[in-house]
Amino acid sequence: MPEVANHIEPMQTDVAVVGGGLVGMAMALSLAQRKISSVLLEAQPSPEESPEQFDDRTLVINPASQVFWQDLGLWSAIEPHTTSIDHVHVSNQGQFGVVHFDKDELDVTQLGHVVAAKTLASTLFKAVKQQTLITYLQPAKLLDFEQGKNQIQLTVEQNGQNQANSTQQVIAQLMVGADGVLSSIRKQLNLLTEVKSYQRSAIVCNITTAQRHQHRAFERLTTYGPMALLPFSNGSNKNRFGFVWSLPAEQAEQLLKAGEESFLQQAQQQFGYRAGEFQKLGRRSSYPIYQIKVPVQYAHRVVLMGNAAHAVSPVSAQGLNLAVRGIARLSEQLQKSKGLGIDLGSDSVLKEYQLASNEDQQRTLNYTDDLMTWFKIDEPIVNAFRSMGLVAINANINLKKKLYNTAGGLR
16 A cells, blocks of 8 residues: 555544545435444545536435435425426327326325435535534545455545645545445455446436426436436526436437537427427536446445446436435444444445345336336337336326335335
8 A cells, every 4th residue: 555644643433435426425424413433535626616507417306315315404405495396297209108197196295306416415515514523535535445354444645735745544444435436446346347238328408498397397218218307496497407318329429519409309309398398408418328236235344335336327317316225224234233332344234234225226226227128129019018008007096106116215
């Protein structure tokens, strides 16, 4: 390992969390709520604060995640910036059969909420800075780690303001790798990783329509991939949606370069007019869609979390919501272990977490994979089965509740 400067004392903590994004911050806050200390490392410098903009990326908070944020005491700060989803309309392009999910029919307050990613991140960041059990280091890059019998030792490079870089040692019982889909920690541990490419890219942007969103979300299933509109009120603007369009990578690249009018016309042609005429387009970005599965997500004194452990397609907005359930599960496991005087980084603790997570993760991976693969088959018999399936679901409240619970993380 790199030599550590002698004048800097090692930091001692219960858990080291590598990655200060939404998952890493939520992990540290969840641990602090359970009286578990952490050092949180974020490699990127802090972004400048800026007001919410039309181009801000939106996220879905499902019912299970809402409970998580409530338990952390953060929901009162998050909710005023959200838009509720009261109705979801699912359709199959070019075929009969739709499914309507309505909050009143399902007897719930709402189906979910939409929030700007930047707003959620800002709320978590403020909470992290106020939490005395969290030591936040930014920018701080993980250089190396050494898994010992009784502890894990991290070597961290800090980039101080107006001074030379310094090297810091962090000693913990456990390290949580929340360093994203390209996780260097996962690679260094050489954990088996199964990658399934859909040969698709997701275009993400915001769209303003002629009609008000009326708290309606739409999912359009096509042979190219799913399209989704998520309602999001920006001040007095009730006509704004977050838009996700999954389609072949080459076609996505062309659409990214297309003029605004051409893009809106093609999107409208594929989506239809259920949400009204598409009028204004925000900044477009895209990312490749693939599924990542890590069958064993831990090694001695290290566990992966969020996209480092599992990545899914954007269908039904499951990514962050799945990660939040894992965070809650691990935090509860560590709290229980600490109370019993059990080493937080022991293989038995991490194995128990993995076993408790397997069913939830596999169900979510299967659910999103089915929607990505089943609907791209363009065969008359398959189309008929799909359409009849949508009709059957729409006519059966018990099936609707089952799907709602699956998508909402309530099973």
